[in-house]
Amino acid sequence: MKINLSCSLLIITISSAFFLDASAPTIEIKESGNGLPNPSINSGLEFGNFDLFASLIVWTAKEAGSDCWAEVITTEGSASSNVLRPVHFDWDPGFKVGVGYGIKESRWDTQAYYTWYNTCGKDSVSSAPGTVHSTFTGNFYVDNAHGSGISGPAYQKASIDWGIHFNIFDWELGHNFYISKALDLRPFLGAKGGWIYQSIDTKWYNPDLSTLQFLGSPYYSVGTEKVNNNFWGLGPQAGINTKWLLFAKQGQSFNIIGDFSGAMMWGHWSFGDVFQNTIGQEVFVDFASLNNGATMMKSFLGFGFDTYFRKNRFHLSLKLGYEAQFWLDQLQFYSFVGGRLVNTLTLQGGTLEFCLDY
Numbered sequence: 001m002k003i004n005l006s007c008s009l010l011i012i013t014i015s016s017a018f019f020l021d022a023s024a025p026t027i028e029i030k031e032s033g034n035g036l037p038n039p040s041i042n043s044g045l046e047f048g049n050f051d052l053f054a055s056l057i058v059w060t061a062k063e064a065g066s067d068c069w070a071e072v073i074t075t076e077g078s079a080s081s082n083v084l085r086p087v088h089f090d091w092d093p094g095f096k097v098g099v100g101y102g103i104k105e106s107r108w109d110t111q112a113y114y115t116w117y118n119t120c121g122k123d124s125v126s127s128a129p130g131t132v133h134s135t136f137t138g139n140f141y142v143d144n145a146h147g148s149g150i151s152g153p154a155y156q157k158a159s160i161d162w163g164i165h166f167n168i169f170d171w172e173l174g175h176n177f178y179i180s181k182a183l184d185l186r187p188f189l190g191a192k193g194g195w196i197y198q199s200i201d202t203k204w205y206n207p208d209l210s211t212l213q214f215l216g217s218p219y220y221s222v223g224t225e226k227v228n229n230n231f232w233g234l235g236p237q238a239g240i241n242t243k244w245l246l247f248a249k250q251g252q253s254f255n256i257i258g259d260f261s262g263a264m265m266w267g268h269w270s271f272g273d274v275f276q277n278t279i280g281q282e283v284f285v286d287f288a289s290l291n292n293g294a295t296m297m298k299s300f301l302g303f304g305f306d307t308y309f310r311k312n313r314f315h316l317s318l319k320l321g322y323e324a325q326f327w328l329d330q331l332q333f334y335s336f337v338g339g340r341l342v343n344t345l346t347l348q349g350g351t352l353e354f355c356l357d358y
Contacts, residue, residue: 049101049102049357049358050099050100050101050357050358051099051100051101051102051109051111051355051356051357052098052099052355052356052358053096053097053098053099053100053113053353053354053355053356054095054096054097054098054353054354055095055096055097055319055351055352055353055354056093056094056095056351056352057093057094057095057096057115057117057323057349057350057351057352058091058092058093058094058349058350059091059092059094059117059119059323059347059348059349059350060089060090060091060092060119060347060348060349061089061119061121061164061345061346061347062089062345062346062348063164063330063331063343063344063345063346064331064341064343064344065331065335065341065343066086066087066089066121066162066331067084067086067087068084068085068086068135068337069085069086069087069123069134069135069136069160069162069200069202070084070085070123070125070132070133070134070135070158070160071083071084071085071132071133071135071337072085072125072127072131072132072133073131073133073154074127074128074131085123085125086123087121087122087123087160087162088121088122088123089119089120089121089162089164090119090120090121090122091349092117092118092119092120094115094116094117094118094166095115095116095117096113096114096115096116096351096353097113097114098111098112098113098114098170099111099112099113100112107175107176107177108173108174108175109173109174109175109176110171110172110173110174111170111171111172111174112169112170112171112172113169113170114167114168114169114170115166115167115168115169115170115194116166116167117164117166117347118163118164118165118166119163119164119166120161120162120163120164121160121161121162121163121164122159122160122161122162123159123160124157124158124159124160125157125158125159126156126157127156127157128156129156129206129208130154130155130156130208131154131156132154132155132156132157132158132204133151133152133154133155134151134152134155134158134202134204134225134336135335135336135337136200136202136225136227136273136275136335136336137273137285137334137335137336138225138227138273138274138275138283138284138285139152139153139204139223139225139275139283139336140152140336141275141283141285142223142275142277142281142283143281151336152336153204153207153208153223154207154208155204155205155206155207155208155223156205156206156208157204157205157206158202158203158204158205159202159203160200160201160202160203161200161201161202162198162199162200162201163198163199163200163201164196164197164198164345165195165196165197165198165199166194166196166347167194167195167196168192168193168194168196169192169193169194170190170191170192170237171190171191171192172188172189172190172237172239173188173189173190174186174187174188174189174241175187175188181245182244182245183242183243183244183245184242184243185240185241185242186240186241186242186243187238187239187240187241188238188239188240188241188261189236189237189238190236190237190238191234191235191236191237192234192235192236192237192263192265192296193232193233193234193235193265194232194233195230195231195232195233196230196231196232196327196330196345197228197229197230197231198228198229198230198331199226199227199228200226200227200228200229201224201225201226202224202225202226202227203222203223203224204222204223204224204225205221205222206221207219207220207223219279220277220278220279220281221278222277222278223275223276223277223278224275224276224277225273225274225275225276226272226273226274227271227272227273227333228270228271228272228273228333229269229271229330229331229332229333230269230270230271231267231268231269231294231330232267232268233265233266233267233268233294234265234266235263235264235265235266235294236263236264237261237262237263237264238261238262238263239259239260239261239262239298240259240260240261241257241258241259242257242258242259243255243256243257243304244256244257244258251307251308251309251312252305252306252307252308253304253305253306253307254303254304254305255303255304255305255306256302256303256304257300257301257302257303257304257319257321258299258300258301259298259299259300260298260299260300261297261298261299262295262296262297262298263295263296264293264294264295265293265294265295265296266291266293266294267290267291267292267293267294268289268290268291269289269290269291269292269332270289271287271289271332271333271334272287273285273287273333273334285334287333287334290332292329294327294328294329294330295328295329296325296326296327296328297325297326297328298323298324298325298326299323299324300319300321300322300323300351301321301322302319302320302321302322302351303319303320303321304317304318304319304320305317305318313358314356314357314358315356315357316354316355316356316357317353317354317355317357318352318353318354318355319351319352319353319355320350320351320352320353321350321351322348322349322350322351323348323349323350323351324346324347324348325346325347325348326344326345326346327344327345327346327347328344329342329343329344330343330344330345331343331344331345
């Protein structure tokens, strides 16, 4: 309900901005009242000019479903304890690169850019023999083809590497509206597409095979399980960029920036789950691929700086702030503990953008 309300408000805002006196003659805005040329809102794109920009991003990831990759179950007398082990993702760098063009005498512009980001979450656990349990499906079927019992083998130690590989392409067609000397709006429509691959590599050490369902099973020292959750999608997007002028003097300005957008894509998910151990046993779990809608929301809040040089022939703009992307229903593989997952991937952190118009 909250997501539907947010999408409705975003669509109403964008529609209102597009119809703000759109049929009126174009007004040539050469200079604002303080002597500062009035630039386009998005990265300072000048009409009739090309725009090159690049961003350094330092983000971290959070995903429901990574909060319980293993369970440590211990018993003392009649009391038992169950500790859930989460995966903690690092803060890792990435980048965005793009190019744009402002169409002369119309205040329309178009931009295309690519975002690359990779991160990895790690964790490990060591406990008493026979107390560490896997929450992944492949482990459950080791020497247990009929799926009996309540869990797979119990181990003494385990580790996990959870990688996320993010590659997204964006195209935008926007129109600038100078609401006042202090406020610019740029609603835009466009397309978003790309792929998000997630690889989950786990290792399990010193299994306890003495329980009834594993009685007589051959002994192995190490088992590995690799799970893949791979997504690609394509679809329309819409958003609005806002720029609030704080201070301007002698060809320079400081601004508050607020950017908001969303996309609704056709998405395809494919999965894999393979368990192997040191005595050659293998378990393959066959998950059917999914075709479904894929929704995402994005926001950026921060500060901007614009400056002109070489007799206003060149324009440099900087943006620094906090960005968050919410990819709904992104994690969808089947978990032994949680069943079919339908969980959100959140990417968030700092973004520093450099843009040059010429």
